[in-house]
Amino acid sequence: MINNPEDRSDLTESLRGLLKIATVLRNRRNDQGALTLASPEIKFKLDVDRENPTDASEYKHVDTHYMIEEFMLLANIAVAEKIVSHYPSFSILRQHPKPKEKEVSEFVDLLAEHGFGISLESSKTFAESLDKAVKPKEPFFNKLIRIMATRSMN
Secondary structure (H helix, E strand, C coil), X not given: CCCCCCCCCHHHHHHHHXXXXXXXXXXXXXXXXXXXXXXXXXXXXXXXXXXXXXXXXXXXXXXXXXXXXXXXXXXXXXXXXXHHXXXXXXXXXXXCCCCCHHHHHHHHHHHHHCCCCCCCCCHHHHHHHHHHCXXXXXXXXXXXHHXXXXXXXX
């Protein structure tokens, strides 16, 4: 619906508006240092009995997936803020532990061999470092290093 330029229904226009808002929210999170890692999702095609896989491919994310993700994050934040304001003694903050020292060191060394420096000062500088680690002639390089970055996390 969103991608059909001829669809001008109220529902479609509302979805387009939500997508614009989600894009602003996503850009704001990225500007503040949100870390985008890669975790490829695989989808399987099954035989007629739905028992055996006949094909596998990578699941492609589209803009509406990101729209849903942004509003889920927004809902989680709103609920957390409400809980902490009304029940401060019962609220907890989940923080990810620092990345595994050995794995991060190996990851940084490996990227250095490919000519890329990684800053671990903050999630923002780490995200910016990952964004710069691109090899134009190897389109999957950046995705691969994001997968490796994910594996170095706790």
